Amino acid sequence: MLLTVTVLLMLIPSTCGKNPAVQVTLTDKGLQYGKHAGTDWFQDHLGNVTFPDISGGIKIKIFGTIDYALTGIKIIKCDLPEPSVDFYPDATGFKTSMSGLSIALNGEWRTHYGIIHDGGTFDMAVFDVSVLSVVELGKDDDGHLSISSVSCEAKVGDVNIVFQGGGSWIFQPFVHHFTGRIGREIQSRICPNVEQIIVTLEHHLQAMNVSFDVDQALSLDLSLTDLPVIDASKLNLGFKGEFYSIKSHTDPPFEAQPFTIPEQQGYMLAMGLSEYTLNSASYGYYSSGGFQAFINDSMIPPGCPVHLNTSLMGPFIPQLPKMFPGLLMYLQVYAIKAPMLSFHSDAIKLGVQANVKAFAIQPNGTETPLFKLGVDSQFNSKVWIDGQKVKGSVSMNNFTLTLVGSEVGEFETDPLERLAKLGVNLALTKVNVKMGKGFDLPRMKHSQLVNSVLKMQEGFIALFSDAEVL
Numbered sequence: 001m002l003l004t005v006t007v008l009l010m011l012i013p014s015t016c017g018k019n020p021a022v023q024v025t026l027t028d029k030g031l032q033y034g035k036h037a038g039t040d041w042f043q044d045h046l047g048n049v050t051f052p053d054i055s056g057g058i059k060i061k062i063f064g065t066i067d068y069a070l071t072g073i074k075i076i077k078c079d080l081p082e083p084s085v086d087f088y089p090d091a092t093g094f095k096t097s098m099s100g101l102s103i104a105l106n107g108e109w110r111t112h113y114g115i116i117h118d119g120g121t122f123d124m125a126v127f128d129v130s131v132l133s134v135v136e137l138g139k140d141d142d143g144h145l146s147i148s149s150v151s152c153e154a155k156v157g158d159v160n161i162v163f164q165g166g167g168s169w170i171f172q173p174f175v176h177h178f179t180g181r182i183g184r185e186i187q188s189r190i191c192p193n194v195e196q197i198i199v200t201l202e203h204h205l206q207a208m209n210v211s212f213d214v215d216q217a218l219s220l221d222l223s224l225t226d227l228p229v230i231d232a233s234k235l236n237l238g239f240k241g242e243f244y245s246i247k248s249h250t251d252p253p254f255e256a257q258p259f260t261i262p263e264q265q266g267y268m269l270a271m272g273l274s275e276y277t278l279n280s281a282s283y284g285y286y287s288s289g290g291f292q293a294f295i296n297d298s299m300i301p302p303g304c305p306v307h308l309n310t311s312l313m314g315p316f317i318p319q320l321p322k323m324f325p326g327l328l329m330y331l332q333v334y335a336i337k338a339p340m341l342s343f344h345s346d347a348i349k350l351g352v353q354a355n356v357k358a359f360a361i362q363p364n365g366t367e368t369p370l371f372k373l374g375v376d377s378q379f380n381s382k383v384w385i386d387g388q389k390v391k392g393s394v395s396m397n398n399f400t401l402t403l404v405g406s407e408v409g410e411f412e413t414d415p416l417e418r419l420a421k422l423g424v425n426l427a428l429t430k431v432n433v434k435m436g437k438g439f440d441l442p443r444m445k446h447s448q449l450v451n452s453v454l455k456m457q458e459g460f461i462a463l464f465s466d467a468e469v470l
């Protein structure tokens with residue numbers, strides 16, 4: 001038993017103790033903006049709230065018990081004061097309070113007194129409603145964010161009712177007998193309703209996917225790694241942020257390093273993305289057989305002075321035109337390990353190690369291997385945000401070719417290296433035109449990021465931003 005527990009305890013850190021590779025911080029500015037937008041939304045949708053019927057019996061001295069029912073209750077007007085919402089570290093959640101809410105309602109009344117049935121309409125005003133709710137955030141076993149109600153208190157200040165139609169003039173004088181009771185009735189229904197909203201929210205959170213297929217090869221795991229962390233000024237969520245190959249589903253042979261998003265005043269949100277996330281994508285592609293390419297002569301632009309034709313290879317491999325004259329060639333390019341990125345405060349560095357195998361295509365279709373080259377290359381990249389776009393640039397830092405094997409004898413690789421560098425630089429020019437035009441910041445259905453800045457850091461990249469509800 002003790003052994004089992006010990007073994008389990010030893011397993012826990014390795015399965016649950018992963019560092020988050022994606023972090024999201026919500027600041028108080030963001031919370032207040034979200035609350036404001038939420039209040040507007042709620043105000044717009046309050047008209048759709050349906051009230052349950054209220055019924056009961058009222059004892060009136062001279063008459064005895066009158067059974068009553070208030071039905072079809074609808075909100076006519078509601079002055080929703082802006083609630084206050086704050087981070088509440090005591091409960092790892094939020095504390096919401098609202099006071100001074102007044103609601104005007106109308107509906108139909110029916111009374112039943114002995115054999116006398118009567119009915120009409122009523123106008124009701126409920127004054128000075130206050131609600132105090134505390135919710136707790138957590139994480140379930142699958143890494144979903146969870147929310148639950150910790151406490152709720154509701155108070156109704158005063159209720160006034162004016163009855164119309166039927167014999168309303170008979171019991172309107174006794175309205176004070178109704179109001180206290182109806183006030184308590186309304187009061188007792190507020191918190192169950194608040195709790196129902198929280199339960200509905202929790203169902204939505206549970207139904208959300210924490211893993212997304214990005215394409216046929218890769219899936220992104222965005223489950224929470226830890227409980228949410230809350231202090232008086234912010235909420236921090238840590239997500240796994242790992243891409244993995246759908247086919248093999250193996251973790252990469254490296255781990256996410258811990259990082260802390262630096263403080264930056266004045267923004268609603270901060271996000272941190274570890275180099276781990278991108279490297280796990282690279283590893284996922286690599287282990288599912290990505291990073292391979294075949295290059296044949298029809299892919300080389302017609303105007304290009306160099307073609308994949310053995311007769312034109314003389315300047316680079318002098319013996320080749322003599323050994324295999326007039327044959328088309330093709331190249332097989334493949335990474336020999338997953339390309340790795342590293343984030344630094346001045347640049348993103350990308351290292352690519354690949355092999356290039358060259359073949360000659362015989363007239364009868366047979367492919368004759370010619371030689372194999374090793375490529376070791378390093379690129380530097382910068383990314384920044386310009387308005388609503390992420391822009392960037394890439395440059396080649398280092399590029400070396402080495403001869404790994406040859407069926408056509410030794411040759412100097414320097415001329416080929418110069419040619420390849422030229423080709424890579426040409427390709428980078430095109431990439432830079434694209435990156436210079438930029439890519440739109442990710443947009444959600446009902447909101448977008450504004451005033452965003454990117455900050456490069458050692459090992460991660462931080463995004464500070466405001467959000468705008470559309």
Ligand SMILES: *[C@@H]1O[C@H](CO)[C@@H](O)[C@H](O)[C@H]1NC(C)=O
Pocket residue numbers: 045047048
């Ligand atoms: C609220 O009611 C209005 C009209 O009464 C309707 O158009 C709208 O779709 C309703 N909204 C919801 C969320 O039910």
Ligand SMILES: *[C@@H]1O[C@H](CO)[C@@H](O)[C@H](O)[C@H]1NC(C)=O
Pocket residue numbers: 208209213
């Ligand atoms: C959640 O993931 C499942 C399986 O990948 C998919 O079928 C479903 O459409 C996803 N749901 C949402 C809301 O993205």
Ligand SMILES: *[C@@H]1O[C@H](CO)[C@@H](O)[C@H](O)[C@H]1NC(C)=O
Pocket residue numbers: 294296297298299
């Ligand atoms: C070159 O490759 C492309 C794409 O794989 C293919 O469509 C084309 O037929 C190939 N050309 C030659 C000459 O083999």
Ligand SMILES: *[C@@H]1O[C@H](CO)[C@@H](O)[C@H](O)[C@H]1NC(C)=O
Pocket residue numbers: 309310311312326327328
């Ligand atoms: C290769 O280049 C030589 C010399 O320009 C040319 O004669 C030959 O037709 C080319 N071979 C093919 C298959 O295009």
Ligand SMILES: *[C@@H]1O[C@H](CO)[C@@H](O)[C@H](O)[C@H]1NC(C)=O
Pocket residue numbers: 362363364365366
């Ligand atoms: C194709 O031609 C090459 C060179 O002429 C020859 O070595 C090879 O045996 C031939 N292959 C077939 C299958 O005919």
Ligand SMILES: *[C@@H]1O[C@H](CO)[C@@H](O)[C@H](O)[C@H]1NC(C)=O
Pocket residue numbers: 376397398399400
């Ligand atoms: C480029 O790579 C070669 C071989 O790996 C290395 O010797 C050289 O120092 C590198 N140059 C730069 C500028 O990184």
